[in-house]
Amino acid sequence: MKTIPVSTRVNGDSVEFLCAPEETLLDALRNRLGLTGAKEGCGSGDCGACSVLVDGRLVCACLVLAAEAEGAEIATVEGMAEGERLHPLQRHFIDSAALQCGVCTPGILVAAKALLDHNPDPSDEEVRYWLAGNLCRCTGYDKIVRAVQSAAAEMRGA
Amino acid sequence: MSVTKPLPHDSARLHVTGAARYVDDLPVPAGTLHLAFGMSGVAHGRIVAMELDAVRAAPGVVAVLTAADLPFANDVSPVAHDEPLLAADAVQYLGQPLFLVVAETHLAARKAARLGRAEIAADPPLLEIDAALAADSRFESGPITWQKGDTARALASADRVIEGSIAFGGQEHFYLEGQAALALPAEDGMVIHSSTQHPTEIQHKVAEALGLPMNAVQVVMRRMGGGFGGKESQGNALAVACAVAARATGKPCKMRYDRDDDMMITGKRHDGRIDYRVALDGTGRITGVDFRQLMRCGWAQDLSLAVADRAMLHADNAYDIPAMRIENHRLKTNTQSATAFRGFGGPQGMLGIERVMDHVAHATGRDPVELRRAQFYPEMGSQSPGITPYGMPVEDFILGALVDRLSDSADYAGRRKAVADWNAAHRTLKKGLALTPVKFGISFTLTHLNQAGALVHVYQDGSIHLNHGGTEMGQGLHRKVAQVAAAAFGVEPDRVRITATDTGKVPNTSATAASSGADLNGMAVKAACDTIRDRIAELLAQEHQSEPRRVHFAGGKVFVGDAEISFAEAVDRAWRARVSLSATGFYATPKITWDRLKGQGRPFYYFAYGAALTEVAVDTLTGENRILAAHILHDCGQSLNPALDIGQIEGGYVQGAGWLTTEELVWDDTGRLRTHAPSTYKIPACSDRPRVFEVALWDGENREETIYRSKAVGEPPFMLGISAFLALSDACAACGPNYPALDAPATPERVLAAIRRARGEAE
Numbered sequence A: 001m002k003t004i005p006v007s008t009r010v011n012g013d014s015v016e017f018l019c020a021p022e023e024t025l026l027d028a029l030r031n032r033l034g035l036t037g038a039k040e041g042c043g044s045g046d047c048g049a050c051s052v053l054v055d056g057r058l059v060c061a062c063l064v065l066a067a068e069a070e071g072a073e074i075a076t077v078e079g080m081a082e083g084e085r086l087h088p089l090q091r092h093f094i095d096s097a098a099l100q101c102g103v104c105t106p107g108i109l110v111a112a113k114a115l116l117d118h119n120p121d122p123s124d125e126e127v128r129y130w131l132a133g134n135l136c137r138c139t140g141y142d143k144i145v146r147a148v149q150s151a152a153a154e155m156r157g158a
Numbered sequence B: 001m002s003v004t005k006p007l008p009h010d011s012a013r014l015h016v017t018g019a020a021r022y023v024d025d026l027p028v029p030a031g032t033l034h035l036a037f038g039m040s041g042v043a044h045g046r047i048v049a050m051e052l053d054a055v056r057a058a059p060g061v062v063a064v065l066t067a068a069d070l071p072f073a074n075d076v077s078p079v080a081h082d083e084p085l086l087a088a089d090a091v092q093y094l095g096q097p098l099f100l101v102v103a104e105t106h107l108a109a110r111k112a113a114r115l116g117r118a119e120i121a122a123d124p125p126l127l128e129i130d131a132a133l134a135a136d137s138r139f140e141s142g143p144i145t146w147q148k149g150d151t152a153r154a155l156a157s158a159d160r161v162i163e164g165s166i167a168f169g170g171q172e173h174f175y176l177e178g179q180a181a182l183a184l185p186a187e188d189g190m191v192i193h194s195s196t197q198h199p200t201e202i203q204h205k206v207a208e209a210l211g212l213p214m215n216a217v218q219v220v221m222r223r224m225g226g227g228f229g230g231k232e233s234q235g236n237a238l239a240v241a242c243a244v245a246a247r248a249t250g251k252p253c254k255m256r257y258d259r260d261d262d263m264m265i266t267g268k269r270h271d272g273r274i275d276y277r278v279a280l281d282g283t284g285r286i287t288g289v290d291f292r293q294l295m296r297c298g299w300a301q302d303l304s305l306a307v308a309d310r311a312m313l314h315a316d317n318a319y320d321i322p323a324m325r326i327e328n329h330r331l332k333t334n335t336q337s338a339t340a341f342r343g344f345g346g347p348q349g350m351l352g353i354e355r356v357m358d359h360v361a362h363a364t365g366r367d368p369v370e371l372r373r374a375q376f377y378p379e380m381g382s383q384s385p386g387i388t389p390y391g392m393p394v395e396d397f398i399l400g401a402l403v404d405r406l407s408d409s410a411d412y413a414g415r416r417k418a419v420a421d422w423n424a425a426h427r428t429l430k431k432g433l434a435l436t437p438v439k440f441g442i443s444f445t446l447t448h449l450n451q452a453g454a455l456v457h458v459y460q461d462g463s464i465h466l467n468h469g470g471t472e473m474g475q476g477l478h479r480k481v482a483q484v485a486a487a488a489f490g491v492e493p494d495r496v497r498i499t500a501t502d503t504g505k506v507p508n509t510s511a512t513a514a515s516s517g518a519d520l521n522g523m524a525v526k527a528a529c530d531t532i533r534d535r536i537a538e539l540l541a542q543e544h545q546s547e548p549r550r551v552h553f554a555g556g557k558v559f560v561g562d563a564e565i566s567f568a569e570a571v572d573r574a575w576r577a578r579v580s581l582s583a584t585g586f587y588a589t590p591k592i593t594w595d596r597l598k599g600q601g602r603p604f605y606y607f608a609y610g611a612a613l614t615e616v617a618v619d620t621l622t623g624e625n626r627i628l629a630a631h632i633l634h635d636c637g638q639s640l641n642p643a644l645d646i647g648q649i650e651g652g653y654v655q656g657a658g659w660l661t662t663e664e665l666v667w668d669d670t671g672r673l674r675t676h677a678p679s680t681y682k683i684p685a686c687s688d689r690p691r692v693f694e695v696a697l698w699d700g701e702n703r704e705e706t707i708y709r710s711k712a713v714g715e716p717p718f719m720l721g722i723s724a725f726l727a728l729s730d731a732c733a734a735c736g737p738n739y740p741a742l743d744a745p746a747t748p749e750r751v752l753a754a755i756r757r758a759r760g761e762a763e
């Protein structure tokens, strides 16, 4: 089978891997790099469980080919904490009980971080619509919105 | 004490760092093979021939198995032995697994599965409930009927009779983690990792399929990414497929359903229709209700009998109605086999009576809350408790006080007026309001399932390790159970470690279902902890010339008379004194007895209660709608963990509202499910979250002796979502003089149809 060599940076580290032409970035992250934080909830771009950042842009890793990651900067949930120190979003998700089964959590954290990176002071409405592509079957979303808002407040130094 | 504290989920840190592993995340041994089913494209017929050469020749394919290749039982059903893993002859729904592809990768297996050709002599499929009823296609020989009082007489002598019916849709579980299993061949048996609510069932079915005793199969389950009932029996097929393929190839085998396959293959909530006739006396009081519940069970029996029973058991909800007749039909169709889903039939039964209340309020012009309130069962403490249609006294009823409290705090009267004013002033956007109660029975209705076991070890350093029969699917069960253990030993919960649910540690478990996880397993764990604690207390009492009952465990210390030592030291002393620091615990729910055929007895240990007020807005030109506000007051007894309980309530409400509003399953007339992915099947999204969402816990405790007087919380809040549906009905009713008779799910199309009915326009 034809394989394509890819060199990229994942969470700040240089990474090289071989992939099949039709292989998705999600499969490469999970199966080749052992980064199983991003999940496959649908495989069709509709649930957001596979959310990662490619060059700072929020994407569904299930809709990106692994080969497209050549030369790109990838960020996944595994890179959010600095060592033992959790990112404020991670801490507030724990403290606000904004998770239950946890399968949606990595994707939502990555998406929320992307939001706060370009809009540090979003309204509830903006949070709700920004996260509308990240499905959660367990929580009913209320605590998720609250956790994002309290993390945003902390990050603004409020 | 550690119980009642709002501690986070025990895996929360793993969840937020992406380190929590689900079955599909487990590292697998090199050479692991991957499986996919080839599925039927026809809903009903007989297999004439299968052409699988192209499948076998496809890249990466190692083996292809059909029913003829299965060495032992070809059955993955939980009860009735009517669900072959692979169809042998008859095809009974579109999507049914026909053959199993074993390949080097997941993608190779799925691609190859598409290359199979099955020649099927098609018969006309039975798809709809009315067609099944006409053909007398059903489970059990006829409908089940329960009767309290004389409904026929109530109807004959009524001042007024109201009739109607409500159709309701099914619901896809949409656990965000799809079904998955991994089989690892062991020296003489099989180890299975399965995303299942019922490890013992997986063990049982795998053992049957391999012709092994149950002791040769070990099932391990660390966590699920959501279950909601959809992993009570629906994981059997994957685990058995992996086990059979692993045995055939000698290699580890893994299977996960892609989302579309998951939705095409697995069962969902039962859809159907409820027809009702209601007798009213001269004062507008309901004197009798006759229900006919039609439930579409799909092709196999699965858990449908118990689900349908629970629909009957909730046909009364909160209301003391002198005469009630409930006739329930379990209809067999050529569709996916409907299965357990949060509420397990209860939501359907409750929707029927809440619809009746809504209809009667509209017909009599009474305020719907006042009407409901007037017909409530007597409150707890009353001399003569109400009796349910199945003969159980309702001794713990608190909805009178609870609904009053919610009406006050959410300002029902003020909102009612504001909504009326808004509707008088606006033509296009109409608002609606509803406040509905929930009374939900807690216990498995199959009485023997109400048991649980636990295994607790205390190590020399004072750390505690425990296992119990319950499974973690996001509900926080392990956290609650750890809190129970910590309270028993008087230590902090972080001293307690719970590892994967494992059939090798605690045997013969019931499914984690019926909201019973914490009730049953919490008690079993407490029993085990108490045993060890009593042994330590006895030793220390001897050493200090005191009595065991004067030894106390609190704050990480043990107090004996005037002396105090650390828990770890107490444990160390016990170990040196050769006292066993390991124990099992067992619990069986008391007081319950139930004869399901007669419909008489006490199927439930107690009831859990709650109420929700929902306000909505409807665009009468498009049928689009929004939840503007939701206010909830819910009874968890003395909550074991308010943070987790409120999470269950919020999630349950939203999921319940989703069932009745946006979540629509559509089959075409060949029996093909057309909504088999989130692109077409809409569960609530973050943008649907109610603008105002207030949730509070009722301050009370369980009158029965449950674990720290708490109440079960998994399912009951789901039915709070009925208030969202009836608020939409209320908004439709504001459009014209007639009763809108809204059907569920209330998609924009159905809302528009209801508005036309309200206006008296042709449909």
Ligand code: FES
Residues within 6 Å of the ligand: A039, A040, A041, A042, A043, A044, A045, A046, A047, A048, A049, A050, A051, A060, A061, A062, A063
């Ligand atoms: S798995 Fe990528 S969006 Fe669902």
Ligand code: FES
Residues within 6 Å of the ligand: A099, A100, A101, A102, A103, A104, A105, A135, A136, A137, A138, A139, B176, B225, B226, B474
């Ligand atoms: S916590 Fe389970 S899907 Fe969000």
